[in-house]
Amino acid sequence: xxxxxxxxxxxxxxxxxxxxxxxxxxxxxxxxxxxxxxxxxxxxxxxxxxxxxxxxxxxxxxxxxxxxxxxxxxxxxxxxxxxxxxxxxxxxxxxxxxxxxxxxxxxxxxxxxxxxxxxxxxxxxxxxxxxxxxxxxxxxxxxxxxxxxxxxxxxxxxxxxxxxxxxxxxxxxxxxxxxxxxxxxxxxxxxxxxxxxxxxxxxxxxxxxxxxxxxxxxxxxxxxxxxxxxxxxxxxxxxxxxxxxxxxxxxxxxxxxxxxxxxxxxxxxxxxxxxxxxxxxxxxxxxxxxxxxxxxxxxxxxxxxxxxxxxx
Numbered sequence: 001x002x003x004x005x006x007x008x009x010x011x012x013x014x015x016x017x018x019x020x021x022x023x024x025x026x027x028x029x030x031x032x033x034x035x036x037x038x039x040x041x042x043x044x045x046x047x048x049x050x051x052x053x054x055x056x057x058x059x060x061x062x063x064x065x066x067x068x069x070x071x072x073x074x075x076x077x078x079x080x081x082x083x084x085x086x087x088x089x090x091x092x093x094x095x096x097x098x099x100x101x102x103x104x105x106x107x108x109x110x111x112x113x114x115x116x117x118x119x120x121x122x123x124x125x126x127x128x129x130x131x132x133x134x135x136x137x138x139x140x141x142x143x144x145x146x147x148x149x150x151x152x153x154x155x156x157x158x159x160x161x162x163x164x165x166x167x168x169x170x171x172x173x174x175x176x177x178x179x180x181x182x183x184x185x186x187x188x189x190x191x192x193x194x195x196x197x198x199x200x201x202x203x204x205x206x207x208x209x210x211x212x213x214x215x216x217x218x219x220x221x222x223x224x225x226x227x228x229x230x231x232x233x234x235x236x237x238x239x240x241x242x243x244x245x246x247x248x249x250x251x252x253x254x255x256x257x258x259x260x261x262x263x264x265x266x267x268x269x270x271x272x273x274x275x276x277x278x279x280x281x282x283x284x285x286x287x288x289x290x291x292x293x294x295x296x297x298x299x300x301x302x303x304x305x306x307x308x309x310x311x312x
Contacts, residue, residue: 066208067149069156073163075170075204082170082204086197089173093188097180106183110237113178117234121227123168128223130161131216140213142267144276147213159211165219166203172196191297202290210283217267218287221260229253251306258302261295 062078063071070076134157135145148155173196179188206215232253235246268291270276271284 062208067147067159067211069149069159070163070207070211073207075166076163076208079201079204079208082201085170085173086200089176089197090193093176093180093193097177098185101180101183107181109178109182114234114237116174116178117230117237120168120172121230121234123171124223124226124230127161127165127168128220128227130164131158131220131223134158134161134216135212136217136220140217142217143214144270144273145214146277147210147215147280155212158216159207162203162207162211162216162219165223166200166207169196169200169203173200191301194297195294198290198294202286205283205286210280214267214270214277215280215283215287218264218291221263225253225256225260228256251302254298254302254305258295258298261291261298264291265295 075081134154138154150156176188176193176196179185179192206219232246232249236243265288268284268287271280272288277284
């Protein structure tokens, strides 16, 4: 199939404005809307029009400012399906799951967990390889690579891999469900739940607005960490003897997670520069703030779990 047939024709800015705001009372529009013509392959700015209603603003962000290639993909039409999944996840984890398990013995899910952890490790490695070979081994550098909406096979392939990452992050919510069914409530901590829900939604934002360019780099170290993490979980399923041998690994895996956040912060800091991705600044602010929050939370966990134990 010709990739051109998969994409709706890009609107010019003038066409976007006319189609959305004709026959409406608009006193003043943000000048930023007119800075780009969608025909050049660059996404329209995420600068909200001024003095327009909520629905108009929502349509502009979700249709014109988004990547048009992903509009018809599963979960990508609007944020509400994913928010619904996250809401049900939180209901189960915080309320109905513990209530369901209250008078029940922990489920023995060892065989299932072996298959699950193998599958998740392979999936994470596959996403890493897919993103690496879709641009970073051919044309991307570690500098400021602008996200471009294009029919180019590598560009489309990159967007597809970002969407697959989103599907993987949704599936990773199962980690917490497994903890609840095994009555490992201490593992379903605030850090764990916050990390899983925020990462899933951040992946949706990436797929909706920036499934390409420099934005995909932060995904790759995360995939590597998850390959190691699920390998650790897999080995932990092999019995008490193996668990004792790999127990020290947990501290190093937590340290590795913190290190990945440092890599992400250093790389994404470029997006705060005026000349780098000027039309995607809101995404840059969301990315950076989320990475910093996660880094601080993991530092606090590391300090409480490992450093204080050594001093006692």
